[in-house]
Amino acid sequence: MRINEQLKQEIENRKKVEAKLRQSEERLELALRGADLGMWDWNVQTGEVRFNRRWVEMLGYEPDEIEPHVSAWKKLVHPDDMPRMEEVLKNHLEGRTPFYETEHRLLTRAGGWKWILVRGKVVHRDSDGRPVRTTGTHFDITERKKLESQLLHSQKMEAVGQLAGGVAHDFNNILSAIMSYGYLLRNKLRDDEQSRDNIDKILLLSDRAAHIIQGLLAFSRKQHFEFVPVKLNNTIRNIEKLLAKFIGEDVGLRTRLTNKEPAIIADKTQIEQIIMNLATNARDAMPEGGSFTIETEVVEIDENFIKTHGYGEPGIYALLSVTDKGTGMDEETKQKIFEPFFTTKEVGKGTGLGLSIIYGIVKQHNGYINVYSEPGKGATFRIYFPIIKAAAEKEKAKDLPDLSGKAEAILLAEDEPAVRDSIRKILEEFGYKVIDAEDGEDAVEKFAEHKDEIELLILDVVMPRKNGKETFEEIRKLKPGIKVLFTSGYTADIIQRRKILKEDVIFISKPILPNKFLAKIREVLEDERND
Ligand SMILES: Nc1ncnc2c1ncn2[C@@H]1O[C@H](COP(=O)(O)OP(=O)(O)OP(=O)(O)O)[C@@H](O)[C@H]1O
Ligand SMILES: [Mg+2]
Known part of the structure; x- marks a missing residue:
């Protein structure tokens, strides 16, 4: 009887202990789940490892798909991360660090990589101090890594942008001076063909340099943009023909534009530039x-997008996608x-500026x-x-105003015959009377002949035999209050830096876009305060 009692007691006790153990195991499992941790338990001497369910599922495997051995584990480590992992592990196993902690990539079942934060510790050593048992956890930090690298990337771009912008700014000033002196010399050396030829080369090269600088300024966001409501689809439709010609007959151009007609606040010229680049x-x-x-869509950037990309503000966006079937790029290039x-x-x-400019514009x-x-x-x-x-409605209203002239006479001074012709054609087409001149002096003479008639001057800033500004000064003496519009191949930014024009003059950069140009002309002609 007493033996029976004892046995009963023992069974009771054992049951209690087992229940406690189960409880504590359950608690451990719940804690691991709550912390989203995978767990490993490694016998360093036999190489056996026990992984919990989360450990395997983190990588997309089924529990029995991973052999319970340390070699199976090591096989999954990204080769680039292997040396560092081995070193950190060795340092800990040999007792030089209190913990084993490292970050590395592991191969997923789908063939991708996940960034894992590994933490662990030797929990048992034999009498000689050799590690016997080591346990620890895995934590998936893929998303954090993505955000980190995105942040690093944008910080780098910011820094490069500042550097580029600074250099471009200083270089621009120097270049402006070189060009100004160049033009002065060119004027002086009119009759010396050889020297003039050389100067022309200098100016041509300077022009190319100015072009590069313009790109850098665009990248570093130091350019002045004109933001208005723009219908993205229209912008694409407008340059579609030109684009088809530009990419050549061997490349088929396709457009798939959303019928939602998204409108964005943008500088149309810059959007065109993006597409051209x-x-x-x-x-x-x-x-x-x-x-x-080329495709357009209306999409939403939501929390999910931000999570996967590592950037973005929630909201509705117009998405412009551009796809080619070319050589493509590897990860490093990208x-x-x-x-x-x-x-x-x-x-x-290639100068390597095309995408930088796009980046700056975007x-x-x-x-x-x-x-x-x-x-x-x-x-x-x-x-x-x-x-x-x-x-979108606003833009419609903006497009609507009548751009045609009321037979006003315009003096057009432009030294490049092709450009002069095309501007004249636009002006005549829209009902203006055009008197043209091929350089500054010619402009002054022609103005004197048609003094009473001419209501507006359109002057190229850079012209032989008197530049735009000098021409304007002289004509103003003949007729104070004459209205003027300057044109140039440089951006407003560069023109202002070169101090060629005062800040408040009206200025149009080439290539001349008819709509903008005609609207500017109406604006100037109808502005009573303009003097
Ligand atoms: N559609 C593409 N297909 C394959 N590689 C591309 C593509 N677009 C850009 N790249 C790669 O990106 C690099 C940088 O492009 P980016 O437009 O900034 O400069 P670039 O074309 O080399 O020179 P630039 O535009 O100044 O004439 C290219 O040299 C090319 O390696
Ligand atoms: Mg390019």
Whole structure:
């Protein structure tokens, strides 16, 4: 009887202990689950490892798919991360560090990589101090890593932008001076053909340098933009023909535009520039021909998007996607493409500014850009612009005002015959009377002949035999209050820096876009305060 009692007691006790153990095991499991941790328990001497369910599921495997041995585990470590992992582990096993802690990538079942934070500790050593048992956890930090690298990337771009902008600014001043002196010399050396030829070369090269600088300024967001409501689809439709010609017959151009007609706040010229730069790259990536597709969509950037991309403000966006079927890019190239002067093209073929300019423009429009590409599989660039509501209507109203002239006479001074002709044609087409001049002095003479008739001057800033400003000064003496519009191949930014014009003059940069140009002319002619 007493033995029976004892046995009963023992069974009771054992049950209690087992229940406690179960409880504590359950608590451990819940805690691990709550912290989203995978757990491992490694016998360092036999190599056996026990993984918990979360450990395997983190990587997308089924529990029995991973052999319970340390070699199976090591096989999953990214080769680039292996040396560091081995070193950190060795340091801990040999007792030089109190913990084993490292970050490395592990191969998922789907063939991708997950960033894992590994933490552990030797919990049992034999009498000689050799590690016997080591346990620890895994934590998935893939998302954090993505955010970190995104942040690093944007900080780097910011820094490069500041550097580029600073250099461009200083260099621009110097270049402006070189060009001004160049033009002075050119005027002086009119009759010396050889010297004039040399000067022309200097000016031509300076012009090219100015072009590069313009790109850098665009990248570093130091350019002045004119923001108005713009219908994205219209902008694409407007340049579609030109684009098709530009990319050549071997490349099929396709457009798929959303019927939602998204409107964005943008500088139309800059949007065109984005598309042209992307088209240039696509053309270069498809020397044998292929296809080039432009698409627009209306999409939402939500928390999910922000999580996967590591950037973005929630909201509704107009998405412009551009896809080519060209050579594509590897991961390493993709990392660098937005940096100024990064190019894989031969010397003389690319300056590496095309995408940097796009990056700068997109940022200034509060947008985002990303690229999807694999070697041999072409590339898709996606650009997100914040959408405006009800702005589409405004643009319509803006497009509507009558741009045609009321037979006003305009004196047009432009030394480049082709440019002069095209501007004259536009003006005549829209009902203006045009008197043209081929340089500054010619302009002054022609003005004197038609003094009473002429209501507006359109002067190229840079012309032989008197530049735009000098011409204007002289004509103003003949007729104070005459209205004027300056044109130039340089951006307003550069013109202002060169101090060629006062800040408040009205200025149009070439290439002249008829709509903008005609609207400016109406504005100037109808502005009573203009003197
Ligand atoms: N559609 C594309 N397909 C494949 N690679 C591309 C594509 N677009 C850009 N790249 C890569 O990105 C690099 C940088 O492009 P980016 O437009 O900034 O400069 P670039 O074209 O080399 O020179 P630039 O535009 O100044 O003439 C290119 O040299 C090329 O390696
Ligand atoms: Mg390019």
